[in-house]
Amino acid sequence: MKLSLKDIEMMAQWSKLELDQEEKLGFEDKLNKILQKIDIIKELDTNHVQLTEDRSIHRYILRDDKVGPSLNRDLVLKNAQDTRNGMFSVPSILD
Amino acid sequence: MELYKLTVHEIRGLVNKGKLSIEKLVRGVIQRIDSTESLLDSFITLNIDEALHQARTLDQLISQEARLSTLAGIPFGVQDNICTFGIRTTCASKMLDDFIPPYDSSVIEKLKNSHSIILGKLNMDEFGMGSSTQNSAFKFTKNPWSLHKVSGGAAGGGAAAVASDQVFYAIGSDASGCLRQPAAFCGVVGIKPTYGLVSRFGLVACAPSLEQIGCITKDVTDCAYVLEEIAFYDKKDSTSIRNGNSTYTSYLMDDVKGLKIGVPKEIFDESWDPDVRTYVNNSIEILKKLGAQIVDITLPHFKYASASHSIIFCCESSSNLARYDGIKYGMRAKGVDNLEELYCKTRSQGFGQEVKAILMLGNLFLSNKFYDSHYKKALKIRELLRNDIRKAFEKCHIILTPTSPILAFDFNHESSLPIGMSESQRYALLANMTGIPAISIPCGFSQEGLPIGLQLMADKFNEGTLIKAAYTFERNTDYHMKKPMKLEVTE
Amino acid sequence: MKYETVVGLEIHVELKTQSKMFCACSTAFGSEPNSQCCPICLGIPGALPTINKKAVELAIKTGLALNCKISEYNTMDRKNYFYPDLPKAYQTTQQYHPICRDGYLDINIDGRKKRVGITRIHLEEDAGKLIHDSENSLSLIDYNRAGVPLIEIVTEPHIESPEEAVAFLEELRNILIYLDVSDCKMQEGSLRCDVNLSIRPKGQTSLGTRTEMKNLNSFRAVQRAIKNEAERQQNILESGGEILQETRRWDDLKGQSVAMREKQEADDYRYFQDPDLVPFIIDNQMVEKIKNNMPELPAQKRERFVSEYGLPEYDSRILTSSRELADFFEASVKLYDEMKGSKESKTVSNWLMGDLMRLTKELGVELGDLKLTPSLLVQLLKLIDQGVISSPIAKEVFDEMCQSGQEPDKIVEKKGLRQISDIDQLKEIVREVIQENPKTIADYKAGKKKAFGHLVGQTMKKTKGKANPQLVNKLLQDEINIFQ
C-alpha cells in the first residue's frame, strides 16, 4: 500500500489542514516511509485474537444524576478570540 | 549552603527541625533558574511571584506549627500539558500560545492542597509528540550534561530542570516512554505509574489510552514521596482505579534477596550503544550480587510493539486534537472568509509539521479502508502484548531493560519519525501499551559523560516492588549522586 | 409498474435527566446562552467525561418497553467530524456496542396489528445550538444543549406508508411519556425524527437506493414528507432516472424537500471506542431493578381498562392515548366508586371522551391546561345523581368548572342552576306551555308522538334547562290527559 497525492489530500481534509503542493509532496514521502515501517504488523496473523477488555479489574461506577456548578460565563468565553452577545462567533455556516 | 541541591526528603528533614525557611528555599531555586535557564531553556512559563507569595504564607503556617504534608513548601515544575488554573498552559504549541485554563487538573489540585509550590510550566514536544523537545513551538531544551545534546522528550523540560536543580521534582506525562526516556537522558529518576493510578483529569493528552501522569525526581526516595502524594482515586476520571495500597515510602528498603528479575531475550540487538550494553550488563551483575535472581523471559510480540503503538497513538491523537478549531480557545487564523477556511487555516498555522503528520496518519488508520488492517490490528497486538507480559510475570517480579538503547543524541540528529517509531523509546513504550508501571533510574555514564538509564517494570499496581528494587540499586551505586559539571562551572 | 415504499425511522429523544450526559451541568431549557457549560461539555483541553447513570437507566427502560435485548458490555465511541456546534469535534455515541438491540413495537393500523422491528437504541450526546446572524454573516454558538443526553432509536425498514409511520411515532411517543423518559416535545427539539426511505417494484425483495430526510418538525411533516419523497422517487424511476444516495432537507412550508449533499468518501466518521471512557457493564441486577419498577405501558393499560372496567375497546384506546388522561380516568373512577359503592366506570369514561374532549378541542388546550381534577368531576357527577342539576346544566357547570377550578356546587349556587323539582312550580309552567301551544297539542292528539318532545323542549326553555326532565315528562302527560 502506497499513499498517493490524492490520499494525502483526503487525509488533510479529514484533519482540516491546508497544505501547499510542496507540503503535500513532503508528506507523501514522509508518511509513506512511516507506513513502510508500520507494515511489519502485516506479517502477524491476528485473526484468532479476541478483543475483550479485562472486566473484572475495571468496574466503572456511573455518575449520579446531580447538577453541579457550571463555569462562570466570563470564564467560558475568556479564551475565545471572537464572541458576540455571550456567544461564540464563526463565519456563517450558511455560506 | 546551596539549597537547590537538596532533595525532597532532605528538605523535609530540615523544615521539620525548623532549620529552613520556605522563602529562602524558593529564593534559592529562583536564583538557580536565573543562572541556568538561558543555557537550558527548560521552562515555557515561570510562576515566580506567586511562588514567593505562597512561600511566605507557608512560613507563617509553619511558625504556627500547622501540620503540613510531605511536599508542603517544595517547589516543583509542571509539564506544560497539565492544566493549571490561571497559569498559561500551551502544550508547547502555537495553537495554545495564550490559553489560560479555567480549571485545575486533579493532580495539581491535589498538590496545591498539599501546599507544594508551582515554580513554572516546563517545555516539551508539541502536545507530547516527539522524543527530543525539538518539536516545541517555542524552544529546544538542552541536556544539562552536554548542551549540544537533546534532553529527550516529550518531557525534556522536566528532566533537564530536575537534573540541573532548577526544581526539586517535576510532574509530567508519559505516553510512549516520553517521561522515562528524558529522565534517562538527563540522569534522573522517572516513573510512569500503573494506568489509572494517577488521575488524568486535566492532562491535555494526545493518546488517552497510553498516557499516564508520572514524576521526575532526583532520587528513588523522592520518587516514592511524590508518587504517594499524586496517586489517588478520582471520580472525575473514568479510567481512575481505586487502589488501597499507596504507601510507597514503606518500600524504601535495601533488599532484593529472592527477587526474580526477568530479562527479555528479544531486546538484545544491534541497535544498542556499546556503553549502554556495558552498563546494563553491569547493572544486572550488581543486582545479582545483591541477591536478586536473574531469569530469562520472552516477549514474543515485542517486535510489533512499536508499530502498533504508533498506530494507536496517531489514531487517538487525531481525534483528541480535532477540538482545536479556533472557536472556543486557542489560536484563530486571521482574515478567513468562511468556516472551512477558519478550520483549515487555524490548524495549518497553529500545528507544527510533526503534529500534522500524526493527525493525518491517525485519520487514515481510522478510516473505513484502514480500520481493520491497522487500528483494529494494533489493538489486537496490544492484547497479545498484554498476554506476553502476563506470562512473563508468572516467571518474575520485575522486567529489566535499558530505558533507551541509545544515548542522548545531537540536535537535528534523529530522523523526524513520529513518536513510538523512535529508537530511543522502543522498550519504554511496552509499559504504555500494557498499562504496567515502569521506572527509569541512572545506571551509568557513557565515555563522553552522558547518563544511561535502567528501566524496571512491574506488574500492575506493584509500584512498591519497583521502588524497592530501584532503591536497593541506588543504595548500592552512586550514579544518582553525580551532577552535571558544566552548569556548576557557569555560575 | 406498482411500487412499494420502504421506510426506516431514526428517532432522537432527549432524556429527562437533571444533568448532562458527561458532566454535571444542568439540562434546563431556555437559560442564558453558554451559562450551562463547563470544561467537559465545552471540550476544554484536558477535561474528561463521566457517564450519567440516570441516562443509562432511562435507555434501559426504553429498551425494555420496546422488547429489546439489553447489552451487558457497553462502550462509548467517538464519531469524528467538524462542525461549530460540536465542541470536541466528535460526538460521543455508541457505534459498536449499543445499549439495546433487537426489539420491536406493535402498532395498530385500522384495527390490524403490525410489528415494527427496532434495530438498536444507543446513548449519545446532543450538540450546541447555532443562531444565524445574517446581518453580519455570522453564526453564533450557544453550548447549553451540548452534552444533553439523547437516545437514538433506529427501526428496521418495516414501515410501508405515511400512516404507519405516524402510528408508530404516536405509539412510541406515548410509551416514552408513560415511562417518563422524555418530554417528547417536538417544538423544543426533545423528539426529532429522520426518515430513511426507498422504493422498489412490488414483489422485489432487495432494497432500492435510499435517501435520508431531515428537519421533520412534526408528525404531520413526517407524513407529508414520506408521501412526497415516495412520489419523487417514483417519478425519477419512471422517467428512467437513478436515485442518488443523499441527505435531503424537508421544507414544510413549500411541502417539498431539497438535496443537502450527496454521500461522499469524505463522509467517513472514523468511529472508534472513546479511550477516555472505559467500557461499562450493565448487570442483571440493574436490569431487574428497572424491570420491577417499570410503569404499566399503554398496550397493557388498554387491555386492563377493557377487562377491569368493562370499557369498550374504543373507549380504552382513547383513554390510554396519554398517560395523563389514563391516570385522570382511574383516579376519578376510584373516587366515584368509593362514593357510590358500585362500579360506574362508563359514566366517567363518557364524560372524559365526550365533554372533556369537546372542551379541549374548542379551547385548543390539553387536559393539563385545565383546572379540572378528578375530585371536581366526581363532585359534579354527585350533583347529577342527587338530582340537584340536570344533565344539560351539568355540561354548563362542567365547562365553567374546568376553566375556573371552582367547585360545582358553588357554581350551581352562584348561577342559580339548581334543578326545579317543585311540582307546583313546574305544574304552572307546564300549563303555560300547553296553553301557548294548542296546535302542538292537537298534533300530539292526532297521533304525532314527536310533538310531545317539542312540548318538553318548550318547558325546558322556560326554565332555562333547570327543570327536572323526568318530572316535566310526567306532568306534561298528566296535564294533557286532564285537558282531554
Ligand SMILES: [Zn+2]
Ligand atoms: Zn458541562
